[in-house]
Amino acid sequence: MTGIRHDIRFYVGNECHTLADVSPTRTLLDWLREDRGLTGTKEGCNEGDCGACTVLVVRLEGERLVWRAVNACIQFVSMLDGAQVLTIEDIRAPDGTLHPVQQAMVDQHGSQCGFCTPGFVMSMVAGRKADGLAQDERHIDDMLAGNLCRCTGYAPIVRAMRQAMQAGPDHFDAMAQDMAERLRGLRDGADVEISGPAGRLTIPATADALARILVENPDARIVAGATDVGLWVTKGLRVLPHLVPIGQIAELRRITRGQDALYIGAAVTWQEARAALAEILPQPDAEVIRRIGSVQVRNAGTVCGNIANGSPIGDGPPMLIAAGAMLHLRRGDVRRTIALEDFFVDYGKQDRAPGEFVEGVSIPLPDPQTVIRAWKISKRFDQDISAVLGAFSLTLAPDGTITRARVAFGGMAATPRRASRTEAALEGHKWDETTLEAARQAIMEDFAPITDMRASDWYRRTVAANLLTRLYADCGPEGARAPISVNSACTAAGEHAHG
Ligand SMILES: Cc1cc2nc3c(=O)[nH]c(=O)nc-3n(C[C@H](O)[C@H](O)[C@H](O)COP(=O)(O)OP(=O)(O)OC[C@H]3O[C@@H](n4cnc5c(N)ncnc54)[C@H](O)[C@@H]3O)c2cc1C
Ligand code: FES
Ligand code: FES
Known part of the structure; x- marks a missing residue:
């Protein structure tokens, strides 16, 4: 079936659910707990921070089952068309045997009051299913960084995860074919249109349908991963009368690596883009991307949602601006491409016409003479918003002259912005200590940041200048462009706290 x-x-x-009168912004957490009575999934923060509400969303992508841990408190039920949700109630095997993760939590004493335990278990089950990630200690930290525990302490939980990683297949492996078959049965290529007292929901099946719907309804609100929009509802209590989820539009889920550029479609999540971006931002394991939210947030939140949201402290824009990214916008059949920095007009204002949407972003592949670095400065290492993010792209001639410099910062102005004076102080000069000092001076004139709860204006400017020094240490004449270790990246943040 196609059509509506x-x-x-x-x-x-x-159990298959068919909902014809769903409120577009009903959260999955509220629906599970209040409508279905599935109270194993807990509510802690209701803003994506604590992981108590973690569930698994399984989708059939092509012919492959993909398992993702997400925060149910900031997913809308309306975004789940075509998916299978697994909650803590589904984790035991049908014969009642504990899942290897549950058994490991018992064996390693990984639970005390138990409030966080369902969320941890779900993250751990997802961690066992995640492919493309090294099954090592780093992976364990990564999988657990989005879950908070306030009484057991993390060591027994990490031990449980280690044990669970060694365990053999679980009952879901045996059920995979059935799960795929069921999800295949939900595919019909139809657009979805639901109107009711709680609002209107339109789910376009294609990018063309999305383009048409937005021209006809310029006030409709696009939602991709809802890791920003979800909070408008749960914390801001905003009413969104017409919601348009775009997360499952196949054309917007493309990542393509051409000869000159990497293209990331509007529905590609941070987790999906991570490996491809790692080639452009050559820090080990794309360190700075690993520090965007938690695995639950990166599994839902998109690169383009981060851009479209326009926050001055979004981590994507400064990195992508420094790398020379171009933004692809579409309104109806009219497409245009602009330099990413030009999208950010002012605080809360982007260069996007009514009915226009972001189709994707492309990032030029750096040539061998270009080094790109980005550092995130925040109070905690994991799951924290940046006080400052500095990103740098330098092209160096064989004699050490900087032939091209692109420097962009988040957290230093009302929008993510290039540091034009700093770039001028670098370009055309030898990359030496005199140039470094000139660039450090220039950066003080480039920005007049604000003081807020994350950092003072003085701290922000000082740290921005110090990131230039770090850049020099890392890829200046003496730096030999050595890879950066996690710990040294962390030292730049001043503090290193987990959880
Ligand atoms: C716990 C937590 C931690 C976080 N940590 C970080 C962090 O460390 N760094 C960071 O940068 N961000 C962080 N975020 C913010 C958020 O995860 C990111 O900004 C994310 O990339 C947003 O993507 P999304 O798909 O969820 O956007 P959504 O919430 O779906 O949308 C955000 C905005 O963009 C618009 N939009 C989305 N897609 C399009 C499109 N294609 N065209 C036009 N408009 C569009 C929406 O209408 C909305 O206005 C965090 C969020 C949470 C909840
Ligand atoms: S309730 Fe804390 S992340 Fe959802
Ligand atoms: S066991 Fe009590 S919060 Fe983790």
């Missing part, structure tokens, strides 16, 4: 459907369909565990 007037309900959404998805599984929770093995």
